[in-house]
Amino acid sequence: MKVLIVYYSMYGHIHKMAEAVAEGAGEVNGTVVEMRRVPETLPESVLGQMGALETQKQLAHVPICSVEELSSADAIIFGTPTRFGNMCGQMRQFLDATGQLWAEGALVGKVGSVFASSATQHGGQESTILSFHITLLHQGMIVVGLPYAFQGQMRIDEITGGSPYGASTIAGGKGERMPSENELAAARFQGKHVATIAARLFK
């Protein structure tokens, strides 16, 4: 049973969340977990202006995902930073290259799930995840979120990401805040939850 974690991360927040998702998924017996980045679409000069080159160097060890390998997974958990309340363009471009998979119904019946990151607390984490779900539904995937069984999303004693739609983190206006323990716990929970459901379907 294979769980693929496919993400884009410009400054490392989604990468950190992806690691926690992978940890959670890996707790389910018999699960192979693989992490993949989607291809970059911005020129290096623009990435330089955005102050993203250092992080991209650090993430270079994570293999780039090919569209074809999505077919080999039983579950795919996607991670994206928010861009104006939606998924990032790199992820959109990657998904828009899956037309052939759609035509073949290659992703039908696979489990799909999404986690996100935004700079501000109400900057669009939920809209990013929910609008991402539309693509997964068009692909015939079984959409899984983050149930309230993850009690950490009830917290009001600290600022935290995470909603029934999926784990999320608040990065701060300058990207100065890394995922909190609670947000990482949400990501772990989501990974394990998705892998548990996928394992049941796999049987």
Ligand SMILES: Cc1cc2nc3c(=O)[nH]c(=O)nc-3n(C[C@H](O)[C@H](O)[C@H](O)COP(=O)(O)O)c2cc1C
């Ligand atoms: C073009 C652009 C648009 C963005 N739009 C939003 C937004 O709508 N709301 C928000 O809170 N943050 C927004 N951000 C901030 C990113 O979501 C933030 O940098 C990201 O979540 C950090 O995750 P990463 O380090 O994994 O890339 C935007 C950033 C860029 C570059």
